[in-house]
Amino acid sequence: MTLDNKFTKLKKNGFTLIHINKINTINKIRDQILKIIKKELKKCNINYSKKINDIFFNNFHKIEIDDAVINRIRLNTIKEINKNNVLIDKLYKVFSKEIKILLGDDIVGQKNVNLVIHRPKDKSVAPIHRDSPPNSPHEIVFWLPLVDCYGTKSMNLLNKKFTSGAEKILLNSNKNYETFENFFKRRSDTIICDYGQVLLFQTPIFHYIPINYENETRFSLNFRFKNLNKDYGSKTFPEYFKTIKISNKTKKDINI
């Protein structure tokens, strides 16, 4: 499928899957994360079998760590990878072609890229939700798995048409969360997203990261880009977003 077709799909359904061309940069980012996590494990005096090295991320759950420590490792890793907020610039370079087509020449990006770790049966998953509102509907979310994601290790999305249906259930006082959840289960798409692919979705569509019942750990990054000039929601500039690229025309308007 061509890039144009992919974007038609994004506009129609609210999400699309894209093959990453500049995978070398992503490999380097993944290596950097691996290094940081290993350093964090060492800091916590946690030993792990060298055997899991090659497939470290998938086998991460085989290391015995309690939830609180995992969360500390995750937060420290997020802090480390986002030092000076340059990771988002690197990611922009990987996806600049797609972002230009989708969002134009004036771009802001999420200052701090999120890292999510879900070991098998980890119940700390968010309920079915959408990001907008309260976020801006003009944001595009990039969900970038660091491992192959399939089945319950992946994520589920409702397309635009069914998102409208789900909204109606939320407004109906005779229905409840179960009705909403059943509707979502019946109508949502499970995305098979391998390492080397990225899922793009619009913030107004409902999505859900299920409890991972596969026998591998889910590692993923997520981040957002939007046009500088489009309306902001609860995530504002410069608290949450930073400028990535500004056109000459806008520079002239701002006088910079």
Next chain:
Amino acid sequence: MKKIYSCIDIGCMDQISQSIQQRIIKLFANQNNCKIIFVTNEDIKSVKTQFFFQSKLNEKPKVDGFIFFSLQQFCYDGLNINLIKKILRLKYDLYFAKEELVLNYKDNSIKKKIEQIKIFSYLKNKRKQ
């Protein structure tokens, strides 16, 4: 530890109360190894002119910098970039707690940060229109 003055945003108190602003300011000051030694604010009528702050600045207090709640405090009457530049020229650091922005007068990236402030003001104006 650096010594700083703090100044809350009187113009947004109906949305973010004084005590919450102070809490956020204190948290950001701590993160930046700063101790607040004096707390001040404008009158509701002087949010645009920043008379009270300017008079404090003219005293050239023996502190390392100033912490404000928000960039908005410099944007009530269009962006007062001259005042920001004056503060930096007087070798004070500037902190904005809400935006988590630090302008260190010695910093090489100061130009880039001033650009961010201009963009902030530009977006505010656009929203008003």
